[in-house]
Amino acid sequence: xxxxxxxxxxxxxxxxxxxxxxxxxxxxxxxxxxxxxxxxxxxxxxxxxxxxxxxxxxxxxxxxxxxxxxxxxxxxxxxxxxxxxxxxxxxxxxxxxxxxxxxxxxxxxxxxxxxxxxxxxxxxxxxxxxxxxxxxxxxxxxxxxxxxxxxx
Numbered sequence: 383x384x385x386x387x388x389x390x391x392x393x394x395x396x397x398x399x400x401x402x403x404x405x406x407x408x409x410x411x412x413x414x415x416x417x418x419x420x421x422x423x424x425x426x427x428x429x430x431x432x433x434x435x436x437x438x439x440x441x442x443x444x445x446x447x448x449x450x451x452x453x454x455x456x457x458x459x460x461x462x463x464x465x466x467x468x469x470x471x472x473x474x475x476x477x478x479x480x481x482x483x484x485x486x487x488x489x490x491x492x493x494x495x496x497x498x499x500x501x502x503x504x505x506x507x508x509x510x511x512x513x514x515x516x517x518x519x520x521x522x523x524x525x526x527x528x529x530x531x532x533x534x
Contacts, residue, residue, distance in 0.1 A: 390515035393453070396420075397508035404497050410490040421483050421500070425476055428454045453507075460506040479503055 400421065403414050410418070427443075431451025434444050458472045478499040486492055494501065 386514075388515075390511045394508050394511035394515060396424075397504040397511060400504045401501065401508065404492060404494050404501055407492050407494055410486060410492055414492065415487060415490075418483050418487050422480065424450065425480050425483075427451075428476060453510075457503060457506045457510055460510060461502055475499065475503065 399417060403417055427447050427450040429451075430442075431444075431447035431449070431454075433439050434447055435451065454476065455472060458475055461475070482497045482500045485496060
């Protein structure tokens with residue numbers, strides 16, 4: 383399996399875990415809190431990627447940040463909205479997720495009704511990652527098949 387397919391599967395597992403946790407609702411225990419803190423880290427990574435591209439300012443891990451920003455932009459295009467899909471919408475979307483996650487952490491309670499933007503975003507993140515990983519896997523299998531067939 384290619385590195386890209388592996389990375390896409392990791393992203394899909396991350397998104398799936400977030401969605402499962404939101405649907406469980408209830409008390410925010412230590413492991414769930416850590417997951418929500420990882421969401422905040424992810425959002426910070428996206429913000430750093432945007433800054434890297436817009437201002438050319440170097441961040442700690444520029445490759446991962448730019449990749450996170452590119453991924454967030456792809457996900458944003460999958461979310462239906464009435465507004466023009468642009469960087470302003472993406473900033474608003476990510477700010478809403480950040481507020482939902484911070485509220486969940488501060489109240490120590492998961493309420494799926496208060497996490498609609500987060501659910502919608504990570505549902506699309508899951509779908510995109512699964513689609514991309516499937517494409518990467520099929521591409522690598524076709525390439526391997528072609529190599530094996532041409533050697534015969």
